[in-house]
Amino acid sequence: xxxxxxxxxxxxGSRGGLGALLxxxxxxxxxxxxxxxxxxxxxxAGKAAGVAAAARMAEPLAALQERLYAAGTAGxxxxxxxxxxxxxTSGKGGTVKHVIGPFNPSGCRVKxxxxxxxxxxxxxxxxxxxxxxxxxxEIGIFDRSHYEDVLIARVHGLAPRSVLDxxxxxxxxxxxxxxxxxxxxVKVFLHIGYEEQRDRLLERLDNPxxxxxxxxxxxxxxxxxxxxxxxxxxxxxxxxxxxxxxYVVPADRKWYRNWAVATLLREHLxxxxxxxxxxxxxxxxxxxxxxxx
Amino acid sequence: xxxxxxxxxxxxGSRGGLGALLxxxxxxxxxxxxxxxxxxxxxxAGKAAGVAAAARMAEPLAALQERLYAAGTAGxxxxxxxxxxxxxTSGKGGTVKHVIGPFNPSGCRVKxxxxxxxxxxxxxxxxxxxxxxxxxxEIGIFDRSHYEDVLIARVHGLAPRSVLDxxxxxxxxxxxxxxxxxxxxVKVFLHIGYEEQRDRLLERLDNPxxxxxxxxxxxxxxxxxxxxxxxxxxxxxxxxxxxxxxYVVPADRKWYRNWAVATLLREHLxxxxxxxxxxxxxxxxxxxxxxxx
Numbered sequence: 001x002x003x004x005x006x007x008x009x010x011x012x013g014s015r016g017g018l019g020a021l022l023x024x025x026x027x028x029x030x031x032x033x034x035x036x037x038x039x040x041x042x043x044x045a046g047k048a049a050g051v052a053a054a055a056r057m058a059e060p061l062a063a064l065q066e067r068l069y070a071a072g073t074a075g076x077x078x079x080x081x082x083x084x085x086x087x088x089t090s091g092k093g094g095t096v097k098h099v100i101g102p103f104n105p106s107g108c109r110v111k112x113x114x115x116x117x118x119x120x121x122x123x124x125x126x127x128x129x130x131x132x133x134x135x136x137x138e139i140g141i142f143d144r145s146h147y148e149d150v151l152i153a154r155v156h157g158l159a160p161r162s163v164l165d166x167x168x169x170x171x172x173x174x175x176x177x178x179x180x181x182x183x184x185x186v187k188v189f190l191h192i193g194y195e196e197q198r199d200r201l202l203e204r205l206d207n208p209x210x211x212x213x214x215x216x217x218x219x220x221x222x223x224x225x226x227x228x229x230x231x232x233x234x235x236x237x238x239x240x241x242x243x244x245x246x247y248v249v250p251a252d253r254k255w256y257r258n259w260a261v262a263t264l265l266r267e268h269l270x271x272x273x274x275x276x277x278x279x280x281x282x283x284x285x286x287x288x289x290x291x292x293x
Numbered sequence: 294x295x296x297x298x299x300x301x302x303x304x305x306g307s308r309g310g311l312g313a314l315l316x317x318x319x320x321x322x323x324x325x326x327x328x329x330x331x332x333x334x335x336x337x338a339g340k341a342a343g344v345a346a347a348a349r350m351a352e353p354l355a356a357l358q359e360r361l362y363a364a365g366t367a368g369x370x371x372x373x374x375x376x377x378x379x380x381x382t383s384g385k386g387g388t389v390k391h392v393i394g395p396f397n398p399s400g401c402r403v404k405x406x407x408x409x410x411x412x413x414x415x416x417x418x419x420x421x422x423x424x425x426x427x428x429x430x431e432i433g434i435f436d437r438s439h440y441e442d443v444l445i446a447r448v449h450g451l452a453p454r455s456v457l458d459x460x461x462x463x464x465x466x467x468x469x470x471x472x473x474x475x476x477x478x479v480k481v482f483l484h485i486g487y488e489e490q491r492d493r494l495l496e497r498l499d500n501p502x503x504x505x506x507x508x509x510x511x512x513x514x515x516x517x518x519x520x521x522x523x524x525x526x527x528x529x530x531x532x533x534x535x536x537x538x539x540y541v542v543p544a545d546r547k548w549y550r551n552w553a554v555a556t557l558l559r560e561h562l563x564x565x566x567x568x569x570x571x572x573x574x575x576x577x578x579x580x581x582x583x584x585x586x
Contacts, residue, residue: 096398106386211570279505
């Protein structure tokens with residue numbers, strides 16, 4: 001998938017990198033069936049190289065996060081929000097575990113969105129998302145997100161069609177307001193194949209220690225695969241904007257998925273280029289004062 | 294510091310382990326000056342051995358956390374809350390970073406408490422703590438906590454003495470209610486020495502990339518060291534209960550601190566002994582159903 005050429009909100013589109021390769025061009029149709037789920041665009045040559053490359057990113061990622069956090073303590077409002085979406089078993093949880101590993105947990109805000117609670121259902125659909133946003137200097141990670149309100153909600157008709165149709169523009173306005181407030185959005189669709197999902201569900205069935213992750217309802221959801229694909233295509237088409245583009249990450253290969261999401265994070269953090277704040281105190285005076293204690 | 298012999302809320306006191314060694318006996322006076330900050334009670338022989346032992350704990354800790362989280366998805370309300378307190382530079386942040394490393398971030402809820410906001414000041418002091426509690430199956434980590442309301446609040450007279458004096462019993466009732474609701478509290482005081490604090494503050498001054506962590510006000514707070522020590526002694530004495538004991542971890546040596554907190558977490562998670570829930574579905578039927586898709 002080629003970059004849109006726009007320099008967009010993230011400032012990455014025209015600069016190349018993995019972002020340009022995986023980015024959903026603004027305003028174009030998306031045909032997920034035509035996008036490979038097992039390809040490794042821009043990636044290392046194979047699993048061993050991919051795992052090694054991801055490991056080498058741990059230190060620079062941690063350093064970038066520390067600078068972002070440090071800048072946040074001095075009034076810089078910028079922050080990053082990683083949004084992970086994908087079919088059941090696409091590896092959202094696994095991505096959180098692997099990609100967030102290098103970061104200092106104190107500066108991360110992870111939120112897994114489940115079916116809305118009674119309280120959440122009483123509020124507009126963006127309300128619960130607003131409660132979970134990263135604060136300045138933080139890295140937020142959403143495992144599912146407000147997109148569920150145009151995905152499962154569309155597939156199962158949880159709201160009237162006219163309401164559903166209005167949500168895309170609402171989401172775009174909301175995300176623009178986040179970007180205006182200093183949030184860099186990295187929206188990632190983990191793209192797995194139909195066969196791969198079956199294998200992963202079977203794996204859960206085969207291992208009693210994974211039964212807690214399995215729900216017979218997952219099989220029924222699987223029957224709605226074409227409807228979900230269509231709902232994803234609409235969401236990616238309508239909500240990949242210059243300010244907040246979507247990235248499609250082929251996710252059948254876990255090593256590539258982990259490497260790709262880490263690389264996207266790295267590219268966006270480098271574009272933010274956070275700086276350690278300068279202390280507004282006299283170092284020598286403080287040192288003397290301290291040595292006298 | 295010997296265990297109280299009570300089998301207490303954590304069920305660990307009478308079983309030995311590091312918990313029994315570091316536990317503040319219920320109802321006894323605490324003299325922090327008499328407790329070494331550089332000792333390594335119950336610990337490995339030295340730094341290399343300590344780092345290696347901590348690394349070996351990563352896998353069992355991750356496995357225990359996954360079981361706790363899995364049990365939480367099936368109605369088990371149990372969870373763990375690590376409370377970290379200590380003087381400035383005692384390593385609360387570093388402990389979070391190192392000890393939480395092995396865990397899946399999705400199941401962790403880290404909260405660093407700062408000076409209360411205007412909104413927080415309008416509520417009872419436990420209010421903001423209640424908002425940040427771990428949910429069933431989660432591991433919560435507090436970097437500072439409700440104890441600040443009997444520490445800095447006492448040292449700086451932020452509330453009338455009678456109010457301050459009433460807070461210890463309030464805290465004990467609150468913590469008992471948490472324990473009754475399935476929370477295992479692990480309250481750790483990171484005990485550093487006066488000289489060690491000076492060295493760590495100087496280190497921050499010497500490195501421009503650490504200036505953001507330095508505040509000239511830290512030197513003034515350091516002048517209140519004896520008042521803080523006394524406030525800590527009172528908090529440890531009055532709030533080390535059978536239900537929620539305090540542990541004093543000598544923290545001048547970072548490798549020991551990391552090893553000790555990881556070990557305390559491991560002992561408490563093993564005492565919880567969370568179990569993977571059994572699936573309430575027919576595995577063979579699901580497999581057949583799935584293979585037909």
